[in-house]
Amino acid sequence: MDIQIPFNMNYFFNDVLREVPESTEQMELGVQYLIDQFEKSSGMHKARIAGLLGVYSRILSFYNDGKYYLKRAISLYEEYGNELSAFVNKIRLAHIFHWKKRFEEAVELFESLREQALINPKYSKYLDFIYQHYGKCLLDQGKCSGALVQFNMALALREKKGNEDLIVSTAKAIELCERLMRY
Known part of the structure; x- marks a missing residue:
């Protein structure tokens, strides 16, 4: 419904x-x-x-x-x-x-969910969302290089999925991350 x-x-x-x-x-x-x-x-x-x-x-x-x-x-x-x-x-x-800004709890949960998605095929279709949102969480903590790794993982999966909106969203996240790393 x-x-x-x-x-x-x-x-x-x-x-x-x-x-x-x-x-x-x-x-x-x-x-x-x-x-x-x-x-x-x-x-x-x-x-x-x-x-x-x-x-x-x-x-x-x-x-x-x-x-x-x-x-x-x-x-x-x-x-x-x-x-x-x-x-x-x-x-x-x-x-x-x-x-x-309860980053420790967020990171712990994102990492647990990522592990579950890597192990269990029924959750794997959400792995790109986990990488994307985990990356945003790291970015908000000022951990740009770690965030960039997560965003690139998300992008690779999203390119395989072929969903243009998701690809654009992740590309914007990468662009923001790279811009912040330059300054």
Whole structure:
């Protein structure tokens, strides 16, 4: 079941590779709408809404709410035996730790998820996202050379996938990283 949100939930990436809402007010209304839907929902639908709430809460800098909903999504997906969706939401949770500047927790989770994706083929299709977001986490810590390694790993995988939007996103990350390394 696709979730229709009657508000503008679109975002763009700023100069430091962070998502920014096109309309903060609209996204906040959308989050409230999703909270209402979450409370009325059950099962996998509830888990999916929780995951979306985690993402949009992070974008709006409501980190504690985002963490709460992502942990709920992970718990629900694990309860229903959907390990892949639980894994995706763990990537999102690592992203929240990163944005909260809880770098040690973020790095630990990104590294754990990366190892799982390298070992288990069912998670490998998300390896490029792990490399990309881990790279952003390292970049925000000023670890440009480590970030560049992660971005190049992401780019290689994304070029194989052939998704132009993802390739462009990673190319911008590499460009930012290289620019910061020059100064």
